[in-house]
Amino acid sequence: MEKGKQLNLNPKGIKDLVSQNKYLIPYFFYFRLTTRHECIFLKREYFITYAGVQKNVRRILILLAFLFIYSNCVTSTKIDEALYNKDLTRSYTQSKDKTFDATIYALKQFKIAIEKQDKAKGIIITEKVPFYELLHVTGTQYAASGQSFVAFHKYYLQISGDKSSATVRTVKYRLWNNNIEQTELNAEWCKINIWDPLFKEIQIKLDGF
Numbered sequence: 001m002e003k004g005k006q007l008n009l010n011p012k013g014i015k016d017l018v019s020q021n022k023y024l025i026p027y028f029f030y031f032r033l034t035t036r037h038e039c040i041f042l043k044r045e046y047f048i049t050y051a052g053v054q055k056n057v058r059r060i061l062i063l064l065a066f067l068f069i070y071s072n073c074v075t076s077t078k079i080d081e082a083l084y085n086k087d088l089t090r091s092y093t094q095s096k097d098k099t100f101d102a103t104i105y106a107l108k109q110f111k112i113a114i115e116k117q118d119k120a121k122g123i124i125i126t127e128k129v130p131f132y133e134l135l136h137v138t139g140t141q142y143a144a145s146g147q148s149f150v151a152f153h154k155y156y157l158q159i160s161g162d163k164s165s166a167t168v169r170t171v172k173y174r175l176w177n178n179n180i181e182q183t184e185l186n187a188e189w190c191k192i193n194i195w196d197p198l199f200k201e202i203q204i205k206l207d208g209f
Contacts, residue, residue: 076184079173087191088170090199094206096122099166100159102205109201112155122159128152128176131194152176153194168202 077083092099100119107114113127130152137146156172175182 077187078184079175079182083187084170084173087187087195088173089167090202091165091167092203092206093165094209095163096159096161096166098206098209099161099168099202100124102202102209103157103159103168105205106198106201107155109205110198124155124157124159126155126157128154128174149178152179168199 092102094102097119100122103124104114104117107124107126112129114124115127116125117123130150132151134149135146136149137144139145152175154174155170156174158169158171160167160169175185
């Protein structure tokens with residue numbers, strides 16, 4: 001669905017929407033099932049029944065963590081040098097050249113396209129790519145409307161080192177919510193779900209060389 005597109009759905013329309021896209025998952029709660037409905041759809045595979053939308057709520061805390069990216073009600077971290085040094089820098093016990101190659105492979109593993117790379121200078125700049133999508137549907141038993149949200153990010157990486165060790169440092173990280181650039185984020189959620197898996201994948205690639 002296009003970003004920000006409004007939907008007018010009756011209950012059958014909501015069921016049809018889900019049946020057409022198995023990655024849309026009702027994940028949240030209903031207020032008074034017969035009169036007022038609210039459900040959140042995420043890109044994961046779960047089972048759904050319209051009358052019992054909360055059938056698969058064992059990971060509701062994960063949903064809340066996702067929502068924290070967009071919420072102003074939680075403590076946010078400024079996207080700045082301190083964040084880069086704390087959460088977006090890793091060192092490896094492999095050569096600079098191998099670490100550079102492993103970083104390229106890891107980015108591709110996560111479907112993050114490369115905009116520019118210079119191995120001699122140790123520079124990698126990725127394209128602006130989406131990494132998270134959410135569809136929020138609200139309404140009554142008679143009609144509902146929905147809006148989609150898409151988060152994009154972009155890395156500016158510097159790989160430095162020698163023949164025995166190397167460091168992958170993010171010199172700039174950009175984040176957009178529906179193409180509106182953000183200056184703050186939920187660093188804890190991003191570290192666990194976005195950045196740490198990427199740095200771990202770099203190590204996996206290095207171990208495979």
